[in-house]
Amino acid sequence: MAYKRQRPPSPSAAQKRSRGEAKNVTVGTALPPDEEGDDGAFVPVWKQTVTDEQGRRRLHGAFTGGFSAGYFNTVGSKEGWVPKTFVSSRTNRHKDQANAASQRAEDFMDEEDLAEAAESRQLETAQGFASIGVAEHGANDGFFGLFVIEQDTVGVKIAQKMGWRRAQGVGRKVRRLARLDEAMGVASGDATSEHTFAPTDACTMVPLAEEVRRKGLGHRPEARLARTSEKEAASSPSLVLTSLGNSTTSIKPKSVQAKNSSFGVGVLNDTGSDDEDPYELGPKITLNKSIGKEKKFKKPSKFPKSAVAGHTFLTKRELVGSALSASRPPHNGKTPLNGFTIATQSLETKRKFPPPTIPPGWTSARSLVHTSDMQSFPSVADAAKSSTLDAKARASLLHETLLPGKSVFDFISKETRDHIAALTGKTDLPQGLGQSASDGYQAADQAQSKDLWKFVPVLDKAVAAAALAKGAAGWMPYAENQKKRARYVSFLELKAGLKNDLPERLDGVSTSVWVKELHEFAHAAEVFKPSSGIMASRFISSASTRSSAAEPGSSLLRQPAAVPEDPAEQAAKLSMYGAMTRSKLPFHPARLLCKRFDVKSPPEVPTHVDNFNSKATTAEAVSKSSMDEIRHLTLVPNPQLPKTLQGSVPAVLAPEYHAIVDVESNEALLTERASEDLFKAIFGNDADEDDD
Amino acid sequence: MPPFPTTPIARLTGHNGIVHAVTYSSGSSSYILTGASDRTIRLYNPLKAPPDSEAPSASSTYAPGLVSKYSAHGYEVLSLDVDRDNEKFVSTGGDKTVFLWDVQTAQTIQRWSGHNARVNRGVFAGSADSVIVTGSFDGTVKLWDTKTRNWKPIMTLDDAKDSVTDVAVFDCEILCASVDGRVRSYDIRMGGCEVDVIGYPVTSLAVSKKGTEMLVSSLDSAVRLIDRTNGQLLKAYRDDAFVNTELRVRSTLGLNDSVVLSGSEDGMVFAWDLLEGECLHKFRHAEMREVKGKGALNGKEKRKKDIVSAVAFCPTRREWASAGGDGNVVVWGM
DSSP states (O other), X not given: OOOSOOOXXXXXXXXXXXXXXXXXXXXXXXXXXXXXXXXXXXXXXXXXXXXXXXXXXXXXXXXXXXXXXXXXXXXXXXXXXXXXXXXXXXXXXXXTTSSSOOOOGGGGOOXXXXXXXXXXXXXXXXXXXXXXXXXXHHHHSGGGGGGOOOOOOHHHHHHHHTTOOTTBOSSSOEEEEOOHHHHHOSOOTTTOOEEEEOOBOOOOOOOOSOOOOOOOTTOOHHHHHHXXXXXXXXXXXXXXXXXXXXXXXXXXXXXXXXXXXXXXXXXXXXXXXXXSOTTOOSSOOOOOOSOSTTHHHHSOOSSGGGSOTTOOOOOHHHHHHHHHHHHSOOTTSSOOOTTOOOOSSOOOOOOOOOOOOOOTTXXXXXXXXXXXXXXXXXXXXXXXXXXXXXXXXXHHHTTXXXXXXXXXGGTSOHHHHHHHHHHHOOSOOOOOOOOOOOGGGSOHHHHHHHHHGGGSOOOOHHHHHHHHHHHHHTOOSOTTOHHHHHHHHHHHHHHTTSOOSOOOXXXXXXXXXXXXXXXXXXXXXXXXXXXXXXXXXXXXXXXOOOOOTTSTTOOXXXXXXXXXXXXXXXXXXXXXXXXXXXXXXXXXXXXXXXXXXXXXXXXOOOTTTHHHHXXXXXXXXXXXXXXXXXXXXXXXXXTTSOXXXXXXXXHHHHXXXXXXXXXXXXXXXXXXXXXXXXXXXXXXXXXXXXXX | OOOOOOEEEEEEOOOSSOEEEEEEOSTTOOOEEEEETTSOEEEXXXXXXXXXXXXXXXXXXXXXXXXXXXXXXXXXXXXEEEOTTSSEEEEEETTSEEEEEEXXXXXXXXXXXXXXXXXXXXXXXXXXXOEEEEEETTSOEEEEESSSOOOSOSEEEOOOSSOEEEEEEETTEEEEEETTSEEEEEETTTXXXXXXXXXXXXXXXXXXXXXXXXEEEETTTEEEEEETTTOOEEEEEOOSSOOOSXXXXXXXXXXXXXXXXXXXXXXXXXXXXXXXXXXXEEEETTTTEEEOTTOOOSSOOOOGGGOEEEEEEOSSSSOEEEEETTSOEEEEEO
16 A cells, blocks of 8 residues: 655655745745645654545544544444454454354445446456357347357458458558548548558459359349348358458448439438539439549449359359369369369460471581591590509609608518409509508507597596405406406506506407407496495305316306315314314404493504404594595505515504503603602702692 | 203293293393284283283283383394393394383383394493494494494494394403304404304304303204303203204303203203203293103194294293293293
């Protein structure tokens, strides 16, 4: 309800003037200050009034009614004051008003609002109401038009999009004088100039058939015209597109009834037009008084060609004929349009004239050159075929310097050349020299290595390291092919970042095979990396498969190789329990665990080493990344390290970390106390004496 | 040689499935806590359950001697352990979760989930029972802190190569028995783990009161007493009728470590003399009687329900309990 302009909370200096003061220098007498209106001057809050749209006070004083939502902007209600008990709407809403009428929006409206609401209410027809027949007919009888929705045909919509308007004709714009007289009824010949206008609305005509006028004696076509046309228009409006628009006037056949003429014109009859001569005598012949093209549309012509569609009168024989023509199978499978017949005669096309005949004995002034010599020239290809020269010979013939490049035959061996010669049957092939490549081309693989890097498959560094570690732990694929295993290891090392040269490539192995193998390695590393978590406990790696297939006679069923049994297990099976079956694992309990068991932490707890050594993992202290780092250091055998250190690094080094603790003796207690002089020198005399 | 209790004095009924765990309460050992595959834990007073008591027909009525019922498990209950002041107990089972219960309110105090498979055993450890040690089918032993609300284990011991079936605690040592045929003793004080190879999947583990011996049941139908100081075999206990080849059967020491008691897969309970290694008594759990002579099933074929999966010896009285596949617990006394 922003009826009033919002005011700033504190007025600016310019606004702090009294209300009626003129703000601008004005000429003349200032208007008296508008008490009611809001002139934008500063009014203190307590003086401001809230008004409704009609300018009436909206808020009253507490004693005069408070808010204006009373009965007709007054205090009270229609019934006056009615005592009521308070009912909380929170728990039981409108409990006492169960039978009371519910409030409507109208209850809160004043007369203006009600009037507005009444105005805004309109009677409308429902959308999508289909009309039967043509809209014009419905419009004639009373209410029917109300319920008929005029829906434009698609053609009308398209035409409207193309710029056509209703009650306009179709076609080019016409330049003519403005026709003001029809609208205003004043003579306007001199006042108007020429403008372009849309052509007047016209009926399109579909000439049905040529009318053969074989009317009998006493036939009066005009007399029947009206009736037939009316019937026609009424019965079959869809047959003829009478008008693009829906103006009734254009299709209504002009009344053929002669105008009743009378002498003089009454005041009521006077249309104010000067054109009509009221004193005209004689038969009332409506002459066309307009200029231009519309002449032929205004007046129904007598001639059948220009006659309004549907006015043709067909004899029975014609109908039969047209029916016959219609029954004939049309050439494109469609019946012709209504009113059309298929032409029996083909349209006369442009005449074609045969070319002129050359008189006998005529010879051209131009003569062809040496038609007989043409055959003696061989084509280049033929010449090349018949030539016995090779490229080198031609080059020497042409005194060309030899190209620096060498032939293939310079590099292939003699045997290969002979083989090619035997295959092709050509004996004139140059000798195979079997040269080795020149310096620049010596090592193709080295030169290509840069390109080859991109063929090396991507493998996660951690995965590579893990697969490598697994290999170091005991198992690795490609057991049957040690060379391949070596390549696999080198690939893993490359991927783990231990090496950085291109993976090894066997001589005579094509790049594609090499790349394929590398991809196989990458896949194998993914597959054979040690499983982690609970999966690790579910599987044990299978025993390496010795190539039993090579041995003849061995069955295809592969017997699992007997896993060498743990000596401890063997001893246990033999009930030789004791030292054989007992082994020791390192175990470093977490500090919290020691605390919970009320024991001191085991003496050898170097804080950062204690975790990776034992498999037991604690939930505290060492971060995962550093754990991984340590694990990587221990698991990935470092080629730089001497062999002896590998594998058993922590086990060997571990004791070195710890100081040897002798529980029985305490060095600090056993050593002699330093002399008193030393203490005195350090701490001074008084300190010692105070203690005493 | 003190006399062995051979008379059934109580029958605890009500469980609907195999009773997997049975344990005496701490202190005076006057109550028996049982856990079964019907996902409930029941607390019984054996004095109020006469040997001729039958299971109530309606499940809502309390069986004789039943004090309380604890139900929060969604799977079978596999182990129980009561803390030393009878305030709390720990239960583990098929729901991969370790439950710490309050005895009075029958509510769980804490639940730890961290195991990846069913938890076979959970025992209290540490000073003032501040740690719970659990062994799981996922091959790990986890140590949980009961003093804090930490949901993570203090430590995970994943040396075992197979399912950990039993865990025992003696002082500052944690012993874990695993299906990989090994018993691992983790010494927290000294920091180190001793692995004893048994050779067969171990199903049950118990430590003597002195802590120098351990009783190991394995799936070769034998119970062994192993010297913990050097890993040597002190005694192996077998019997012709004793079958333990595929199921988890508990064994225990009793009568001040003079008797070895073990259940069997064919519904028998065996009592061996610890020193001599000879079978003293055989009991048929379902029939609640002692069997003399061969004691083998007389023409009856072995059924799954016949298994005596758990036995417990009362630490204070001459009394022990056997829990069977028929859902009943029989208490034997003098």
